[in-house]
Amino acid sequence: xxxxxxxxxxxxxxxxxxxxxxxxxxxxxxxxxxxxxxxxxxxxxxxxxxxxxxxxxxxxxxxxxxxxxxxxxxxxxxxxxxxxxxxxxxxxxxxxxxxxxxxxxxxxxxxxxxxxxxxxxxxxxxxxxxxxxxxxxxxxxxxxxxxxxxxxxxxxxxxxxxxxxxxxxxxxxxxxxxxxxxxxxxxxxxxxxxxxxxxxxxxxxxxxxxxxxxxxxxxxxxxxxxxxxxxxxxxxxxxxxxxxxxxxxxxxxxxxxxxxxxxxxxxxxxxxxxxxxxxxxxxxxxxxxxxxxxxxxx
Numbered sequence: 021x022x023x024x025x026x027x028x029x030x031x032x033x034x035x036x037x038x039x040x041x042x043x044x045x046x047x048x049x050x051x052x053x054x055x056x057x058x059x060x061x062x063x064x065x066x067x068x069x070x071x072x073x074x075x076x077x078x079x080x081x082x083x084x085x086x087x088x089x090x091x092x093x094x095x096x097x098x099x100x101x102x103x104x105x106x107x108x109x110x111x112x113x114x115x116x117x118x119x120x121x122x123x124x125x126x127x128x129x130x131x132x133x134x135x136x137x138x139x140x141x142x143x144x145x146x147x148x149x150x151x152x153x154x155x156x157x158x159x160x161x162x163x164x165x166x167x168x169x170x171x172x173x174x175x176x177x178x179x180x181x182x183x184x185x186x187x188x189x190x191x192x193x194x195x196x197x198x199x200x201x202x203x204x205x206x207x208x209x210x211x212x213x214x215x216x217x218x219x220x221x222x223x224x225x226x227x228x229x230x231x232x233x234x235x236x237x238x239x240x241x242x243x244x245x246x247x248x249x250x251x252x253x254x255x256x257x258x259x260x261x262x263x264x265x266x267x268x269x270x271x272x273x274x275x276x277x278x279x280x281x282x283x284x285x286x287x288x289x290x291x292x293x294x295x296x297x298x299x300x301x302x303x304x305x306x307x308x309x310x311x312x313x314x315x316x317x318x
Contacts, residue, residue, distance in 0.1 A: 024063040030056040031067075031117050037185045038067065038119035039192060041174040046076060046111045059113070062104045067119045069097040070195075072166055076110030080152075087152035092163050094156045094199060098144050114170045116195070123189060128270075130193075131225045134218035135200035141221070142214040142255045154210035156203050169195045216241045217251050220260060228267045229291035234260065268292065269305050276314040283310045 031040040044053045050060065062081070073093040080089045082103040089105075091112075097103060105111065120127075130136045143154050158166065173191045176184050204215060220241050224232065234245065237260050241248050252260050268290040275286045287298035302310050 024058060024061055025066065027066060032119075037188060038122040039173070039177070039188050040117045041170055041177055042115045042117065043174075044111070044113040044115065046108045050108065059105050060108075062102055064100045064102045065097065065117070066099055067117055068099060070116040070118075071095055071097060072114040072116070072163075072170060073111070074114055074163065074167060075112035076108065078105045078108040078111040080105055083148065085148050087147075089152075090157075092158045092160075094158060094166065095147070095152075096140055096144055101144070114167065116170060116173065116192070118192060123192070125189075125193070125196075128225060130196060130200075132222050133197070133200045133204075134215050134222045135202070135204035136196060137218035137221040137255075138211065138214035139200060139203040140196070142217060142251070143211075145254055146210070146214060146251075150210040153208055154214055155208075156199060156206060156211075157208075158202060162198075162202055165198065166195065169198070213251075216243055217248065217255060220248070220252065221256075221263070224260070224264050224267060228264065228271060229289065231291065231293075232261075232264060264291075265301055266305060269302055272298070272302065272310065273306075273313065276310055283314075286310070 031042065032038050042054050042057075044057060044059050053059070071094065073089050073091050075091050077088065077090045080087050080103060082097075083101060089111075130140075139156055143156075146154055169191060173188060173195075176187050176191065203211060206212070206215075220237050223237070223240055238245060238248060243251070249259060252258070252263070256263055258266065272286050272290045275281060275289065276283075279286070281289070283299070284295040287295040290298075292298035292301070299309055302308075302313070306313060308316070
């Protein structure tokens, strides 16, 4: 089967805010629900798509593996993940499509929530391994709350009135927080495994200047060293310590831009006990010294 690219321009427009809400309803003839409806055609995106199953059931083919979905399932499709639905039975979906880079989401704050780390960062990578059992499944009342938020976002998308972008970003964040908290309360065994790593990421984000040891992170995760390293690297592409170093450098970059603190003071503030080591790590990651970065951003 040939795969199609779902280009964001078809949903956001040439100059539109990079967030759109589309509904998919299954009619007897399976007619498209909206222009560029690719529900039954294998495709991938150049954006993220949050899928909320509000009614019915279907099989979901994702990266060559088929999983059943039913009303209450909520999951994130990251860019370039090939998928489509088949064997639809009264299936209704809400697709919330957004470009996380262009919408400027506060990732540092979001990653402080273990549920966000588990659902939005880890679960998409472990979906195949867990046979989709790590997905979020909402009961009727929380599903209705998600539908309400999606409807509010849909109205904002359609009205195009002043303040639309601010309102849409705020509602997307409200939805992400709601889903992250719901994921934290999931009773699925596979979800608990991802939440343990989410707690580690959240701990690093919440207290990045602390002199963390691997033993402390293993205690938070309740995992073996090899298991934590494997899951963490698969989710982030880094070891926990490398993640922490890059997080500190990111925070240092903001301080170099926005404060008059000395480089040594900034190094200490973000958790480096040695300013020379800080400079070496900064140069390794960014290809220039902290002093050069500050001068270039002045």
